[in-house]
Amino acid sequence: MRNAQPMVVASDFILDRVRGRSLTPLLPLLPGLLLMGFFFVLPLAAMLVLSVLTGSPLAGERVGFTLQHYGKALFDPFYIRNLYVTFKLGLLTTVATLVLGYPLAYQLARIRQPRTKTLWLILILSPMLVGLVNRTYAWMAILSDNGLINSALRWWGRTGGPVPLMYNELGVVIALVHIFLPFVVLTVSGVIATVDPALEEAARNLGANKWRAFRHVTLPLSMPGVLAGSLLVFSLAISSYVIPILMGGFKVITLPIQIYEQVAALLNFPLAAALSGVLLAISILIVWSYFRVMKQMGGPVGG
Amino acid sequence: MSTRTWDDYLLTAVNLVILVFLVAPVVIIVVQAFNAGLFLQFPLQGFSTRWFEKFFKTAAFMEALRTSFTLAAWTVALATTLGTMAALVLARVRFRGADFLNSLMLSPLMLPGILTGLALFQFYIVIGWGRTFPGLVLAHTVITMPYVMRTVAAMLATFDRSLEEAARNLGANEWRTFVEITLPMIKPGIIAGGVFAFIVSFDQFPVSLFLVQPGIVTLPIEIFNYLRYDFDPAVAAAASISVILTVAVVLVVDRLIGLHRFARL
Numbered sequence: 001m002r003n004a005q006p007m008v009v010a011s012d013f014i015l016d017r018v019r020g021r022s023l024t025p026l027l028p029l030l031p032g033l034l035l036m037g038f039f040f041v042l043p044l045a046a047m048l049v050l051s052v053l054t055g056s057p058l059a060g061e062r063v064g065f066t067l068q069h070y071g072k073a074l075f076d077p078f079y080i081r082n083l084y085v086t087f088k089l090g091l092l093t094t095v096a097t098l099v100l101g102y103p104l105a106y107q108l109a110r111i112r113q114p115r116t117k118t119l120w121l122i123l124i125l126s127p128m129l130v131g132l133v134n135r136t137y138a139w140m141a142i143l144s145d146n147g148l149i150n151s152a153l154r155w156w157g158r159t160g161g162p163v164p165l166m167y168n169e170l171g172v173v174i175a176l177v178h179i180f181l182p183f184v185v186l187t188v189s190g191v192i193a194t195v196d197p198a199l200e201e202a203a204r205n206l207g208a209n210k211w212r213a214f215r216h217v218t219l220p221l222s223m224p225g226v227l228a229g230s231l232l233v234f235s236l237a238i239s240s241y242v243i244p245i246l247m248g249g250f251k252v253i254t255l256p257i258q259i260y261e262q263v264a265a266l267l268n269f270p271l272a273a274a275l276s277g278v279l280l281a282i283s284i285l286i287v288w289s290y291f292r293v294m295k296q297m298g299g300p301v302g303g
Numbered sequence: 304m305s306t307r308t309w310d311d312y313l314l315t316a317v318n319l320v321i322l323v324f325l326v327a328p329v330v331i332i333v334v335q336a337f338n339a340g341l342f343l344q345f346p347l348q349g350f351s352t353r354w355f356e357k358f359f360k361t362a363a364f365m366e367a368l369r370t371s372f373t374l375a376a377w378t379v380a381l382a383t384t385l386g387t388m389a390a391l392v393l394a395r396v397r398f399r400g401a402d403f404l405n406s407l408m409l410s411p412l413m414l415p416g417i418l419t420g421l422a423l424f425q426f427y428i429v430i431g432w433g434r435t436f437p438g439l440v441l442a443h444t445v446i447t448m449p450y451v452m453r454t455v456a457a458m459l460a461t462f463d464r465s466l467e468e469a470a471r472n473l474g475a476n477e478w479r480t481f482v483e484i485t486l487p488m489i490k491p492g493i494i495a496g497g498v499f500a501f502i503v504s505f506d507q508f509p510v511s512l513f514l515v516q517p518g519i520v521t522l523p524i525e526i527f528n529y530l531r532y533d534f535d536p537a538v539a540a541a542a543s544i545s546v547i548l549t550v551a552v553v554l555v556v557d558r559l560i561g562l563h564r565f566a567r568l
Contacts, residue, residue, distance in 0.1 A: 008399065026396060031384075033408070035444060039441050039444075039445050042426065043423050043425065044422045103318055104322070107318050123322050124322070131506040131546075133508060133523045134538075134541075137332070137542060138332045140530065141331055141332075148331070148343050151342070151343075178324065211310070239417060241417050242509070260417065260421075263421060273425070280415075283413070
């Protein structure tokens with residue numbers, strides 16, 4: 001990221017050519033770069049431009065600069081509500097994922113037998129082989145009013161209607177936690193594995209009990225992993241679409257759902273672009289923090 | 304080493320519960336696919352293959368399965384070719400801006416898919432493409448190319464370049480050196496990247512959401528559309544089949560090259 005300046009890159013290309021240095025070794029990069037330029041950078045830039053225009057330039061209207069779409073996206077109570085729900089679900093998911101993921105990560109990092117470790121890894125990673133939509137379906141089969149849990153409760157003699165486990169925020173969070181748990185376990189476990197167990201033993205030899213030794217030695221040393229894992233989960237959770245819509249049944253409207261609705265149902269492209277701009281800004285901020293944390297740890301950068 | 308105490312067993316017990324939470328949905332899908340009843344209810348209603356029959360007899364599912372496969376095949380071909388070429392240049396040619404271009408080309412990994420999807424959808428409308436199959440292929444290529452770049456870069460990081468020099472000294476030209484030395488050495492990286500690209504494309508949802516239309520609907524979108532209005536266990540059969548396909552691809556490739564080498568990626 002030393003030269004994170006497109007203009008510097010472009011001018012260097014030209015300078016190299018002027019100096020007579022061959023650009024042939026760079027040629028194989030060109031197809032991929034063109035693809036990224038035309039089908040990633042340009043569309044995103046166009047979307048951001050659209051978010052500050054009064055109308056579509058294609059419709060031939062007189063278009064001008066405006067911040068009204070961002071004003072609506074950030075200050076209209078209706079859309080603030082979406083933002084609030086999105087952040088709340090993101091935070092709940094992050095906290096729940098950490099609470100469930102930390103003990104698993106701790107034990108995984110401390111398993112010494114390679115075979116046992118492989119078995120645990122397979123179990124932890126196996127849900128990732130099942131597609132996103134398919135896993136959401138499984139949670140619908142478990143949590144719906146006619147699903148596994150409610151029918152079991154009825155069978156055991158519970159009366160008074162089903163327990164509402166989905167089509168609400170609870171259902172969304174359960175499914176989100178399930179999707180992101182493996183990411184957190186792997187991230188945190190990698191950091192805990194770098195904490196020497198001898199440090200904890202030393203604390204115990206000095207008279208600390210097991211819990212105190214863990215709380216004052218391993219836990220603080222693993223905090224960068226916890227932070228990195230949290231950032232990862234939070235950014236994935238707030239940009240998730242499938243789970244909030246299927247598990248929330250249109251009763252839980254998050255930012256990504258609102259973005260899609262603005263396009264698909266209302267054809268309001270500029271507002272969708274502004275809402276996307278907000279989500280993009282939040283995502284970039286989180287990704288930037290994530291890389292800072294990873295850099296400070298000096299560990300491998302995962303994505 | 305300290306002896307096991309009650310809190311070790313408590314930790315293991317808690318973790319076993321968490322593992323059940325992780326694995327349960329996978330088991331549930333398979334149980335539901337073979338369960339006779341419309342809903343997965345306790346106690347179970349008996350064994351049946353009717354949902355698999357329904358899946359294979361539903362034209363929309365078959366069409367979507369075909370679309371997803373064709374799409375994944377095109378995506379893997381393009382992403383591995385372009386990604387490998389890009390990774391080779393970025394890993395080996397030193398030029399100012401290489402780091403920036405590398406970050407740029409890996410950035411689709413970090414960006415929410417829904418934004419990539421919306422941006423591309425708007426862009427396709429602007430340039431007059433609309434929703435087309437080639438547009439979908441290029442979108443999937445953009446989001447899967449970073450996986451190939453990372454796996455190939457991982458191979459190049461441990462690559463012994465003196466082998467190439469030896470080949471050159473023995474009289475092989477640049478192209479022959481590439482085909483006979485470089486390519487075989489980085490092949491595991493290319494294949495692993497291709498597998499990632501296949502799995503990601505086959506399971507891709509948010510980008511496809513904006514770009515599909517009747518006739519070019521992918522399997523995850525078709526399943527999603529079913530689930531929005533209906534609760535049909537044929538979906539469990541579809542899910543079981545895509546799980547089997549994914550596991551088969553991973554196992555075959557693991558046999559060929561050993562995926563454990565990329566476990567850290």
